[in-house]
Amino acid sequence: MADERVQAANEQDINELLKVRRAKLAELQEKGKDPFKIMKYDVTNHSADITEDYDNFEGKTVSVAGRIMTKRIMGKASFCNIRDLKGDIQIYVRKDEIGEESYTEFKKYDIGDIVGVQGEVFKTHTGEISIKAKNIVLLSKSLQILPEKYHGLKDTDLRYRQRYVDLIVNPEVKDTFIKRSLIIREIRNYLDSRNFIEVETPVLVPTAGGAAARPFSTHHNALDQDLYLRISLELYLKRLIVGGLERVYEIGRVFRNEGLSVRHNPEFTLLELYQAYTDYYGMMDLVEDLFRTVAQKVCGTTKITYGGEVIDLSKPFERLTMVEAIKKYANIDFDQIKDEASAKALAKEHNIEFEDRHKRGDIINLFFEKYVEEHLVQPTFIMDHPVEISPLASRKPDNPDFTERFELFITRREMANAFSELNDPLDQRKRFEAQEALRAAGDEEANETDEDFLTALEYGMPPTGGIGIGIDRFVMLLTDSAAIRDVLLFPTMKRLD
Structure with a gap:
């Protein structure tokens, strides 16, 4: 009382x-x-x-x-x-x-x-x-x-809801968002200087593809047609590669109907770029140089501190296949686990939960998430993902169970995702059909078949490397911010009424 x-x-x-x-x-x-x-x-x-x-x-x-x-x-x-x-x-x-x-x-x-x-x-x-x-x-x-006259603006929920007040009373917050602007500017400068063309693609799309995510849906009254907010930039940018724009990129908002966490917001900013006549090795070289260059331009150093740990962007980034990484950190060799039944038996032995629909490649990914991610503090490329979890990446010619794909991990977080892009329209149709089967089995994040994209591939897409980089996580890294809401001016919040 x-x-x-x-x-x-x-x-x-x-x-x-x-x-x-x-x-x-x-x-x-x-x-x-x-x-x-x-x-x-x-x-x-x-x-x-x-x-x-x-x-x-x-x-x-x-x-x-x-x-x-x-x-x-x-x-x-x-x-x-x-x-x-x-x-x-x-x-x-x-x-x-x-x-x-x-x-x-x-x-x-x-x-x-x-x-x-x-x-x-x-x-x-x-x-x-x-x-x-x-x-x-x-x-x-x-x-x-101004709130600090009475209780300070320490309540994080209030800070995010009233960002205008947060900016007034906490100068370091203003510094974070000024730095965010500089980071995006330097990304553009880097890509523009390498002859990439910045483009804009639709936000409202008839088919939400390019990522494993559940979309937001809406309805266009005049067309009497259901539409989705895009979950990725990928499929339209690849159409432009088909059309002859050899180097394209877009920095734009994407939307995924998923939960909130320190790493996830339903609305976030994504950079995707595509370059004809290169592969995922070319993308590795590009993203490594991009991260190093932007850090030097914005922070004045390639050795940055995040969460008390020094991250060295100056050294060559480590490169491990997903199978090699599991062997390194869990002492389990999936080269010796050849079939789905053996993989599931191994998962049960290690108390890893899986679903009946999961294949050997899905089990490999579950082992990676449990045993490897927590060790990936310094910049590390994890390469050659199973085909089951990579529906838009080219298969490895010498090992078709795996794809020419990599993810860049820094501070235990995925920072980038890249492929040698799948340009075979027949294989792509089979991948879409497999995704449709997963949707029918209840996987709301599985891709839908995009017939127009398949038509574009049938006209012919050159060998292409592509990459997606989460801008918000990149900003978190270079500003030593613990949560994604700290680098979003107006994060998604539950209404108070």
Whole structure:
């Protein structure tokens, strides 16, 4: 009961403060000084421009704008700190400089208000770089109270729901999303410099293919047709390879109707690229160089720290087949397990759950997930996946039970998935038929047959290498972020009502 009374009292106090803020706004409006009527303010510099290059700014007049984060009123002179895109800077406000009326108004400003300041750059006697205000104007009135004044913005659920407040009070969050933008920019620069063409493909599709995932469905009224939100970019990009665009890529949103976790959000950003006349070895070389180059450009180093572990992107990435990796970490040799019955017997022996529909290749993958993934901290290419779990990859010519496919693992997470793309339309039809059988057996993530894609392959697709990279996981890696929601500005959340 005592805690409830304290909470009720705090809520009453907050409500009173909110009323005061609205009263201040009403007073300004009555005086014809409505801050929401100010449409423009000329900003000449940001805070960091000044603080990082003080020698060139000392004594100069600048105009800055930002949100008041702290405020100290001291008679005829006061201080406040404002926060803009690049950081914080102190403002020194004297009644003699800005005039009595403006100073009286300034004293009524609240934490969270947005102001424009014109003034002279100097250092206080304590050595803090500041701006001596010659003019200060209220540009926007904050009618809410910044949360850390009472309890801090530590509640992760609230941070994700009110990202705008999170960005205001937690500067490191802003830094993460600025870095995200830089990462995507450097990916584009890398691919553009290698003659890849950036394209856009449909988000609403009649058949959701290219990945093992359950799609979101919708209905187009005018066409009276069911459609899906894409789960992958793959099949349309391959159509462009058929059409003669030899190097293509897309960075776009994809949607998968799956659960939420620290690694999964139903809506996420995917990079897919396809290059004609190369194979999955060419894709390995490309993705290794891409990761190394982007890390160097954005972080200034190829040795990054994630979760307290140093990840070295400068060394050649290790390459292991899936069978070799299981042998290395579980001491089980699937080269000696030749048939489905033996594989299932081995799974039972190791308490690995499987379904009746699973084949030998599925069992191999289950062993990999249980025994290998937890060891893959440093960059490692896991190659040559079983054909059962790779419906769009070319078979290995010398071992058709496996495919020319790899996944890149870093920090125990899959970061990229790539193939020597299957360009045989007859084999692809058989793979689709096998996927359809899985769907009929209840696997909602199995691929549907895409007849138009099969038609495209029948016109002829050259040997092609392709790769998909989860942008969000890449950003997590380079920003040392523990959860995917930390790198999504507006992650999917359950409604509160």
